[in-house]
Amino acid sequence: MANDIITLRDALRHTAGRSAVSVGLTVVLTLSLCLLQFGPDPDAVVRVSFVTKSSLLISTIISGLLTAALSFRSALTMRELALTRAELQRISGTDQLTGLLNRRGFDQAAEAALTKARGGNLPTTVLMCDIDRFKAINDQFGHDFGDKVLISIAEVLRSFAERRQMLVARHGGEEFAVLMTGVSKERAAQYAEELRQACAAEAVLREGASTNVTISIGLAESHAGMDLAKVMRLADQALYAAKHRGRNRVVRADVLADSIAA
Template sequence: MAYRATGRRQSEPIAKELKVLLVEDSRTYALALSRRLEAELRLPIVVCQSLNELHEVVTENRAAYTMAVVDLNLPDAPRGEAIDFTVQRGIPTIVHTASYDLETRNRIMERDVIDYVPKDSAFTLETVVATAKRALANRQTRILIVDDTAATRKLLAHMLKVQQYQVIEVGSGDEALSVLEDNPDIRLVVSDYYMPAMDGYELTRRLRRQFASNRLRVIGVSSSNDRMVSVGFLKAGANDFISMPFIPEELQCRIASNVETLEQIELLHNLASRDALTGLFNRRHFFESAGRLIEEAQAKNLTSAVAILDIDDFKQLNDSHGHDFGDQALAKVARYLAQSVEGSGHLLARIGGEEFAILFPGLSAKEAMRLSDHIRLDISHEILLVDDRQITLTVSIGVAEIGGQGSLDQYLVAADRALYTAKHEGRNCVRVAP
């Protein structure tokens, strides 16, 4: 075996590692690419220089490899035998090749590979790394295929599964709407036009009434020669259109482009709704989301509560130990708060300075106070080290119950008054607004 750039952390058991195979006979190129892959994917890279070495490492533990980047031509595998070896063993494979022409392309695409990258530019390393990152990210993306022809569904599903997407198949528009209701994490729908009962246009229009384009992308497909079919899809609200029969590379690029658009929108939304220092939601997001959560609780005849939390003596701590310490204190409290509310449905945000707000949808003031007191107590056990000195953090919390009347601002004012009472009565305690 040539060398292994595994980078395993000592605390991780070897059997639990997922590795990436790099099969390349050029030592210089393999070293450069393995370093880039390991840095970007944060996975250990196992490098082989021949088909013989590939046999050796995969036989040891086939299940350990989550992906392979394989050179098309090796000294002992001149016709792509290494690609066949990884694909046949169920290892998702990216091909890179020094020679590229139509015949080579056809040889590669006969196999079920994720993609191929020619070694013909200064950006080859970047392209291979980007392709690998995209394939790994695709595993988190669910796509719904809607087509009444089973053979077409299976073909399209197979092509997308090779690209590592999670795929669900249905045969009608009604089934599609039902599946989307049960699977809100579906990000993209690929729909045929000609379907009984509900055609692709009508399905697209109904999807657009329920889902905005920044939440769900829709791609129309059809084997029709009528170019107005694509116009009909786009007018109905689809984001793209692909003609059948599919050219695999075109399908891959169009799907990837729409998924990347969703990711960019999500990134921009996070930048707009997150606090830069703590990573928590910011004041703007809190006010935008709180009303909806309160209304949902009220529709179930449930009360809600809101708490405002403030780090005790924060200004004094800042003045005594510097702003870097203040940032550390805010970040530490934020991390603990995030862990405390994770998966609970509660809404947590930093609303300014050393103040945090927590909305407890569906909880009474008494229940919110009990949870808040657990949070307060646990934070008081946290310690920050400053110049070898141990600094204990404490917080004060004010809680207000949200009834059927009044605005969120009014309840936040009530919680803030309760917080002031907690400060006045000695800090490191929780008080409830009367």
């Protein structure tokens, strides 16, 4: 197996083994074809031209068979490597606890979505969501329960995003990010409020009892020429304002900017 080749010695041993198999197959195929062409009698008289033509035919057949076998083996190895590379890429962009995209996976997918939205002149909105008082939850109930909270909120976000074809990720710690395209500013704010309510209604079980957890959300819309980092920063500022104003609420970056200006 290609996965067993790790050191130079492994590569040399693998090559030697394949060479031995190739030589053995060549000998076997040559003897078999010679017996078919010339018969089993070693004293039989055979014309030189017949021997020459037969030798060329045998060489061609053996070469074709070995080339096909080696090509097939190479194709299997390339397929295995491609699948392994794809799996490694998937793992590198996935949060292992929740199964959502991680920050790296989200940034890559969001950049592509933002570029596509710009090409179609579609609005793009980012939500930054943070679980309220998560540190206190960990301190009071332990990290295992904290993980349950993360998984539970992630499932609400996943279900919500899948129904509306949105990108969703665990952006880090207890923070989640959502990106939506082709949705008006008003509709995006409505979605954010629905998401906040859905998370608040989700009960997380703890020792036979259930606990409700809330989230705060900051919302920012990407304007012409605004890159992903900028809109994420605006959404993060709006999230901070939502936390500062009492948590369990949605704050829009544009409304926040208006209130600051006033």
